[in-house]
Amino acid sequence: MPEINVKNIIVETATIFFSKFGFHKTTMDEIAKHIHKAKGVLYYYFKSKEELFNEVLKRELNSVKANLSKIVTSDADSLTILNEYILTRFKILNNSENYHETLKADFFEKYQFVKDVRDEFDAFERTQLTYILSKGKDEERLDISNVNSTLNVIMMVIHSIEIPLYLQNKYTEYEKPIDELVTLLIKSLKTLK
Amino acid sequence: MPEINVKNIIVETATIFFSKFGFHKTTMDEIAKHIHKAKGVLYYYFKSKEELFNEVLKRELNSVKANLSKIVTSDADSLTILNEYILTRFKILNNSENYHETLKADFFEKYQFVKDVRDEFDAFERTQLTYILSKGKDEERLDISNVNSTLNVIMMVIHSIEIPLYLQNKYTEYEKPIDELVTLLIKSLKTLK
DNA sequence: GAATTGACTAAAAAACGTATTTAGTCAAAT
């Protein structure tokens, strides 16, 4: 069986198990057994369980990035883009149990190995949001004196809200207030005419 | 020694110990020893360790409430009041280690006994913010169609931000973005003239 | 009668030793 397939099958299987049982409760043995392979195969392709989880996480986040990039590069105006970016981000990451689990890194030591992947996703987000805000500023649709500080506000809001949203199962409760918050923020950033 | 003093001394001592060591690491024995009393005295005035902690918490929150009420009842206009309310709330609660610890109730079972005190403080907040928003609406300074849903937005924002702020030691990092966020929110709520 | 004490104890937490499981390794085989 070609490498490309075995590695993918491992990652796909790991995605299912990690999503369902979490990183710590999933064993390498059960992943191996599920694909009818010896455990050693997993270690042939991945240095460790942590590296496998990071690969699973990267692929999930790459999918999220692709969706978000589509929004950012659309023909819509920057206000619409910013609106859709934030709402879509919350919505699609709601389905990523593995991403939720990484939020625990901010509370427990045992997840520090996900830091790099998390930082990389953060960097992606800052880039996308900076692009949106700068575009809006250039188009004179957004009234922003300092792009970077507005960016920090938005990042703070996103990172703060996602904790109760995903770790305290408040997605349903907060769905409507999030909509309204984003509307308010857009309104406050909109250039007055 | 009169009752009023012993009870107060117990609470004051408990405040110090709970703030420093947390609820679980503080023993009733060390509180008693510190005030040169037998442990039974603590149980004469308080039914349990949990009741003592709740009393400590109530007193801290009563102090916070007093400060916030002063702002709410001031002669300033509602925009200024809303601004000051939010910023002051974050600032003074930053010094309440015991309040921070109650935020853990949303993550761990062992703190469920603080729920009532927390709910009561929430209710206080909703009342104060409703008053501010309604006042602003009446004064026609705030452009709000539905006071209750705007209230939910503000409460969501406050409760979300306080988690990283106090449990992840992000007060310094978030101080400036919070200022700016509040400025943006006020701007979005302000009636256009 | 109210307030305090200090001995007591059930239960919780911590410590400890043993058993089991798991991540990771690697020589042998394919």
Place this chain on the structure above:
DNA sequence: ATTTGACTAAATACGTTTTTTAGTCAATTC
């Protein structure tokens, strides 16, 4: 180059023992 399965150090789980702690209460003091 890829896979296997036996192996092992380390981590985790578990049962037992020890220690600590929250809470109690009869006796004492004020």
